[in-house]
Amino acid sequence: MSARARIVITGIGCVTPLGANVERTWAGLVAGRSAVDVIRRFDASGFTTQFAAEVKEALPLELPGRYAHWSDPKSEFAAAAAAEAMADAGLAPGAVDPFRFGVSVGAEVSRPDLPIVAERLQALRASTPEQAFAAVDPKEFLVMSAFYPATLLAHLHGAAGPNLTTSTACTSSAQSVGDALRVLRRGDADVMLAGGTDRLVEELMVMGFGLLGALSRRNDDPQGACRPFDRTRDGFVLGEGAGFLVLERLEHAVARGARIHAELLGYGCSANAWRITDSPPDGRGARQSMQMALQDAGLEPGDVDYVNAHGTSTQQNDASESAGIIGALGDAAYRIPVSSTKSMMGHLVAACGAVELIVCVQAIRTGIIPPTLNWQHRDPACPLDYVPGEARASRVDVALSNAFGFGGSNGTLAVGRFQA
């Protein structure tokens, strides 16, 4: 693999609680603005956690033809973010050989919102089983599936190549991007549209994560609730949205004169092999994931200028991740800025890996490192430089982005300034 293909990022797009595109999301992050607020989508006043980071802006997207009906919120987030990435890459429909153009998405199955489920339950009571069967919307089974966003994006952008969907909870889109990198390197495609999407601010998820005790309950201060690496952190804050990147083999990008944002240098992945909802305190899974990414990228710890942490703001993740960063980067860890942008936009779960990789690309392009909002109290278990409160001007040539999840999968992506 000595003459390994180089893979570059030529397009980025996102929908986040801070804004429905990269520009507004990035502006929010640089300004240190929190998108966390009391939940408006439903009456959350009875829930143990009553706040989240919702996507509130209208999506800059109209789905064509029947796709307007064949969609659900997660696929709409995906379609909007992917459309921005494709436009940003300057790729018009038909610009890439369809069979050399693939899609890799991190996503999870979705479910109808609870009022709809309840309505059906009522209807079920009043009807025969045959009537109940006939009342089910035929497209729902397909549209709710985890793989549907990948199907939709393939159709919308004419991508007839490899089509992959990863569902590893919070690690999904770090791994979907990692897969895209592998597919491109080995030559199974020239261009991959890779990213992730998730829609989380609904009753079932607020209940489900709430019952597990994973969510912050700081109901009196929603904007101060997500405080990664701060000693007083008490859980994560649900966000939602999508992030997509256009990844391309370097020679393909050069041949079409594409503008190159950054180079995707490496991918690492490990499993905690521990318990479903938490990770070993020594951070070994996080360490192994980062080490594999560095090795894959041919980098030394000292080359790293910024780590966008998974940093969920749970007691357990942030301590374990800090230990993992120190394990992987050694002494260098103490002088490398580490920030968690979840402090501002919440936890985008299946979308966080891709969105936070876009954050790293923006840090490289602009020389600005976004802060960890709400970091105030040092935790002995989290002894690193977390860029508290305010964005920092700092040249970034190489960044790492971490994502870790329920089920124990860990993913790390290494991205760098492109140098011909």
Place this chain on the structure above:
Amino acid sequence: MPAELKDVVITGCGVVSPLGLDPGDVHARLCAGETASAPITAFDPTPFPARHACAVRGFQGKDWVENRKNLKLMTPAVQYGIAAIRLAAQSAALVPGVVAPERLGMFVGAGTAFGEMGDLVPALEKAMVDGHHDARRFATEGMPIVNPLWLLKGLSNNVLGYASALLDAQGINQNYCNSGVGALQAVGEAAWAVAEGRADVIIAGASDAAFNVEHLTGFGRLGVLSAGDRGRPFDVQHDGFVVGDGAAFFVLESAAHAASRGARSLARVAGMGNATALRGLSGCDPKAISAAFQGALRVAGWAPTTIDVVHAHGNGNPRYDAAEAGAIASTFGPSGPAVTADKGGLGHSISAAGGLSLAVALETMRTGRIAPIVGLTRPIPEAHGLDLVIEAPRSHAVKRSIIHCAGLGGQTCALTIEAP
């Protein structure tokens, strides 16, 4: 130049299937023309446009999962997956100490986890106010009676989460929720990960359970189920598929690693090809199917004429059978390979189906007997040029095989394997 997939071998195979838990038996029973398809008695099938299913019989989760607390959180599909993983590890003599935990990976194809919505009915009833769902009431009255671990039961990566902990597999991993291509993509991507040097050994495969009310409703409304007593791939009477349950997992490692520990090779993984149908939402595009075949042949470096057997997807859908038959004819030419398919005997276990086909393909190689297509007596006109194996098994030394599977979103994946 595309990278080569060199010297990755399969050293173990484990299955949980409607025709038993031993790959040799499954193959022998298919050779005898047996089908597992039987009338549905587990619940009243009257509302559904299907009366038959392929159930896994006599399977006890507690035989495979020692931890009873965990077992309670595992759906049947998760239990099948864990059993098949243990059987695969056993078959490859993969005992603790054979491989370092961080060098042992796991790639899983999983089905759609609906999140056990039925468990929420009592809570939803409590939230009903004047015939409408009340979110506040749901939180205050309903939530307290929901199992706090409800969310965990619905995680789509539970096979990976539990099995990686069970086997201390800390290496690279994946969980694909990608409909019918999950198994072969997991095996193919795992083979590449071994070739990339990311792991010494990877356990890869898939599990799924389609024999349940949710899948019969979803597939029934999409109009893809057979009303008959079994699936009839490529037969003039084909009218859809019969749902099935199952799991199939494989142990992959480099030939050198296998040799160093004295493990026998069942076959070499030679290539994988992926493509996506962009016409309609059922994937009936012969061009995409051909592209997947050609991709798997190209990576292997093989001419189509060197293939001995095609293990077709053969889902019994009239349009899909016609498209697949056309693609086989156009890819492999007039004096093409023997064509077999197993869904008439095993049903369609969606994510797991391609894995069961791979297990059958390995047994076909080992025994030199190609099973007939159960359910096929009179081929459709589109298949007239194909060398379909009908009625009786055929003796044939099998050196090279190709296995094909497809998903509901138009994903299509082919895998080439070679006898040791």
